[in-house]
Amino acid sequence: MSGIVVIGAGQAAGQAAASLRQEGYEGEVTLLGDEAQAPYQRPPLSKAYLSGDIGMDRVLVRPENFYPDKNINLKTNTRVASIDRDNKSVTTESGETYEYEKLLIATGSSPRILNIPGSDLEGIHYLRTIDDVDGIRGAFEKAGKICIVGGGYIGLEVAAVAKKAGLDVTVVEAMDRILQRVTTPEMSDFYHNLHTGRGVNIMVNTGVDGFEGDGEVSAVLCGDTKVEADLVIVGIGIIPNVALAEAAGLECDNGIVVNDHCQTSDPDIYAAGDCTNHPNPIMDRRLRLESVPNAMGQARTACSNMLGGDKVYAEVPWFWSDQYELKLQMVGFSADGDSSVVRGDKDANQFAVFYLKEGKVVAVDAVNSPKEFMVCKQLYGKPADAAALADPETELKSLLG
Amino acid sequence: MPTVKFIEFNGTEHNVEANNGESIMVAATSNLIPGIDADCGGECSCATCHVLIDAEWRAKLEPSTDTEESMLDLNPDRTEDSRLSCQIIVSDAIEGIKINLPEFQY
Structure with a gap:
């Protein structure tokens, strides 16, 4: 057996399967995923899927019958144990070997795990997989008090869903503001006020030392403070899954190092998605992103180049x-x-903050402002007049020149 | 299972059997229709599932929301036929709908 093998069955892998067939590739395509499900979208897991607004059918990247219909060999519950670059094959933990002409590594990332006293108690959850969220959804119905460790996007999205579900919600953040790693103090303030206004208790500058409970968690221990909780969600970041690549001797440095063609240090091996460290020619620096559009885009690029x-x-x-x-x-x-x-207007929850560097637009945070978001995609790297951007009378179209 | 007819800018046609209740975007991606990337998965967040629908068919659809209009508005290539396919739900009422795929999205 040969052809193209994909390690992983997440969004990048699902997109790769589609892209390979879309580009007319007729050879064998094998996806090896360690989860039980066909490739699915992760972003809804902490949002509409957690709240129950949408079900499994709406989160799949492609319907389940897509894979047999398109002759994609999708192997779920299959963990890869090693990559043999000399023989161009991968071996699974159950001992099956798959030969490849080209290999795509789309192993994604895993939640950073807290290893502190009590972290093995029942009722402490991470949020990465659909199985994680099914567990959390079950616990939601019984829980009264939820404590979310980590005030990043995942944690805050869960806080919003939990509050709407009627839970008593506390967010514990080790830094001096929520979203510290990903946004500006101005946006942190906005989201802090949004959540506290909805009744979420946010504790910043608060590290977690351990969990208390008798079999099941009952409190989160933060120095002298004890936060009562019968459900804990830990969202303190993710780390790229590079172990297989590293063991195979591929260059890794905060992710699997790829070139601008999504190719690793082995010309027959490509990588896409959260697991990569890639150059961005527009920004002129290397990035490791935790992002769906990046997973999809890299998968498309890698597939095109593999062919x-x-x-x-x-x-x-x-x-x-x-x-x-x-x-x-x-x-x-x-x-x-x-x-x-x-x-x-921040008070109306409808505003955008544009960020400029030396007069050029380099970022936007747009709240309920899709037009501003779209304009920034087009204005990126181009000069813009700050006063004109701020003036609601300025037609955004006029800024595009 | 209504039929949806996707027509590429070069005239190539793809007739697909779509499921009631799914979006035109899902019908497209499930059938490997080229030019529909749908990066955000149907969140109306990326505008990469832009399609063109003529007035006759458009009249049979629910009108676009403000969010959809905002996402489309800044695209210099948008026309009055422009819609985001993730926002259009397949039903028997649109059996045979013709969906044109814009060249700029390839």
């Missing part, structure tokens, strides 16, 4: 987060800016 193409992956990163009725859409990295300008 003999010459495609460069060059996209401005973008992200989104849903909390309550607010949709936050982001382009670029706000930390790149040396100044910022607000357009819209």
Whole structure:
């Protein structure tokens, strides 16, 4: 058996299966995924899937029958144990070997795990897989008090869903503000006030030392403070899954190192998605992204190149987060800016913060402002007049020149 | 299972059997229709599932929301036929609908 083997069956892998067939590839395509499900979308897991607004059918990347219909060999519950580059094959933990002409590594990332006293108690959850969320959904119905460790996007999205479900919600954040790693103090303040206004208790500058409970968790221990909780969600970041690549001797450095063609240090092996460290020619630096558009885009680029193409992956990163009725859409990295300008009305929960560097637009955080989000995608890297951006009378179209 | 007819900008036609209740975007991606990337998975967040639908068929659809309009508005290539296919739900009422795929999205 030969052809193209994909390690992983997440969004990048699902997209790769589709892209390979779309590009006319008729050889064998095998997806090896360690989860039980066909490739599914992760973003809804902490949003509409957690709340129960949508079910499994709406989160699948492609319907289940897509894979047999398109002659994709999808192996679920299959963990790869090793990559043998000399023989161009991968071996699974159950001992099956798959030979490849080209290999795509799409192993994604895993939640950072807390290893502190009590972390093995029942009722402490992470949120990465659909199985994780099914467990959390079950616990939601019984829980009264939920404590979320980590005030990042995942944690805050869960806080919003939990509050709507009627739970008593506390968010514990080790840094001096929520979203510290990913946004500016201005946006942190906005989201802090949003959540506290909805009745969420946020504790910043608060590290977690351990968990208390008798079999099941009953409290989160933070120094002298004890936060009562019968359900705990830990969302303190993710780490790229590089172990297989590293063991195979591929270059890794905060992710699997790929070139602008999504190719690793082995020319027959490509990588896509959260697990990669890739160059961004638009930003002129290397990035490791935790992002769906990046997973999809890299998968497309990698597939095209595995089939003999010459495609460069060059996209401005973008992200989104849903909390309550607010949709936050982001382009670029706000930390790149040396100044910022607000357009819209924060009190009405409809505004965008544009970030400029030396007069050029480098990022936007747009709250319920899809137009501002779209304009930033087009304005990225171009000069813009701050006063014109801020003025609601300025037609955004006029800024595009 | 209504039929949806996707027509590429070069005239190539794809007739697909779509399921009631799913979006036109899902019908497209499930059938490997080219030019529909749908990066956000149907969240109306990315505008990469842009399609063109003529007035006759458009009249049979629910009108676009403000969010959809905002996502489309800044695209210099948008026309009055423009819609985001993730926002259009397949039903028997649109059996045979013709969906044109814009060249700029390839």
